[in-house]
Amino acid sequence: MAEEKELKPRAKEEAPAKAEHVRPGRVFLPAVDIFETPETLTLVADMPGVPSDKITVDVRDNHLIISGEIAPPLGDKENLLVHEYYTGDFYREFHLGATIDQSRIEATMKDGVLRLLLPKVEKAKPRKIEVKVA
Amino acid sequence: MPIVTFRDPYWEPFREMERLKRRMSHLFEESFGPGLAQWRGVYPLVNISEDQDNLYVRAELPGIKPEALEITVHEGNLILRGERRIPTEEKQVNYHRRERESGYFRRVIRLPMAVHPDQVEASYKNGILTIKMAKPEEAKPRQIQVQAV
Numbered sequence: 001m002a003e004e005k006e007l008k009p010r011a012k013e014e015a016p017a018k019a020e021h022v023r024p025g026r027v028f029l030p031a032v033d034i035f036e037t038p039e040t041l042t043l044v045a046d047m048p049g050v051p052s053d054k055i056t057v058d059v060r061d062n063h064l065i066i067s068g069e070i071a072p073p074l075g076d077k078e079n080l081l082v083h084e085y086y087t088g089d090f091y092r093e094f095h096l097g098a099t100i101d102q103s104r105i106e107a108t109m110k111d112g113v114l115r116l117l118l119p120k121v122e123k124a125k126p127r128k129i130e131v132k133v134a
Numbered sequence: 135m136p137i138v139t140f141r142d143p144y145w146e147p148f149r150e151m152e153r154l155k156r157r158m159s160h161l162f163e164e165s166f167g168p169g170l171a172q173w174r175g176v177y178p179l180v181n182i183s184e185d186q187d188n189l190y191v192r193a194e195l196p197g198i199k200p201e202a203l204e205i206t207v208h209e210g211n212l213i214l215r216g217e218r219r220i221p222t223e224e225k226q227v228n229y230h231r232r233e234r235e236s237g238y239f240r241r242v243i244r245l246p247m248a249v250h251p252d253q254v255e256a257s258y259k260n261g262i263l264t265i266k267m268a269k270p271e272e273a274k275p276r277q278i279q280v281q282a283v
Contacts, residue, residue: 005237007218009175031233037226046234048194048261071260074183078190081246082182084175085194112196112261 009084015091023069026088030066030114034094041098041118047090049073052109057116059102064094066114177239178214178263182246186275189249189267196261197234203258205265207251212243212265247273 015027030045043066047055050068058065073087074080099121106117178193191212195203198218206213220236245267253268 005235007177007235007237007239009177009179010235031235033220033232033234034230035223035227036230037224037228042223042227044234046196046261048196051260073181073192073262075185075190077185078183079185080181080183082180084179084181087181111198111258112194 012086012088023089026086027091028086028088029092030068030090032092036098039120041096041100041120043094043114043116043118045090045092045114045116046112047109047114048112049087050090050109050112050114055107055109055114057105057107059096059100059105059118062096062099064096064100064118065092066094066116067091068114176241178241180214180241180243182243184246184269187269189245189247189269191243191245191265191267193263194261195258195263198258198261198263200258203256203263205254205256207245207249207254207267210245210248212245212267213241214243214263215240 010031012028015029017027030047032046033042033044035042043064045066047068049070051071054069054071056065056067058067068090070087070089096118100118101121104119108115178195180191180193183190183192193214195216195218197220198216202219203214203216206215215238217238218236220234248270249267250270255266257264257266
């Protein structure tokens with residue numbers, strides 16, 4: 001059960017610039033939870049402001065890249081008066097320990113939270129080997 | 135202007151340090167202007183903006199149930215309360231990373247102007263909470279015509 005803890009604001013961490021970004025603006029690292037069961041690897045990432053059609057998930061071999069483009073954070077004729085947090089796109093890369101079955105990846109986006117189900121390829125699953133008695 | 139006068143018999147180094155620290159932070163704020171004010175922040179951080187008719191307060195609150203939010207406007211203050219819950223996963227999981235946080239929050243935001251308490255709308259989209267408040271007539275900008283005499 002969730003313990004009663006008061007949330008503290010955290011500064012968003014900027015993604016290290018590996019390549020030139022085409023879109024202007026800052027790019028941040030989303031906060032993630034990653035957990036594993038014998039069959040799947042699940043990744044949950046907070047990407048506030050990103051509509052579900054602006055998420056890109058790229059898996060190549062053991063390399064996973066998630067990125068998301070935010071919708072414009074302000075209306076057309078709005079001026080900022082108080083600026084406490086930066087807005088920008090999200091980008092993060094991971095090295096996966098297990099081989100992922102790319103055809104069965106499932107991604108859902110709800111309320112700014114991306115949930116990725118990455119099923120492991122059969123051979124990566126732990127298997128019990130029976131030792132035959134000769 | 136000398137910061138420390140060594141001849142002063144009542145010189146208190148710690149107080150002096152404190153004063154220096156205050157001056158430094160003042161200087162920091164002055165040079166970086168009204169940028170981000172995160173170091174004294176309370177969750178959730180907000181961005182406040184305006185257009186001609188409305189005032190907008192926005193906060194990034196990914197994965198929150200709208201019914202877990204309580205929004206009150208009271209005497210020029212906006213009060214945001216709520217809780218972010220992250221459901222625990224089924225038992226047999228191994229966590230590799232746990233960066234997302236759960237907990238409750240309460241924040242009182244002093245609004246830069248008075249608003250109509252009955253003309254407040256809150257919406258939640260893509261994990262961003264937007265509170266739109268109508269400016270009272272007297273706070274709206276008005277163009278003044280110069281009359282040729």
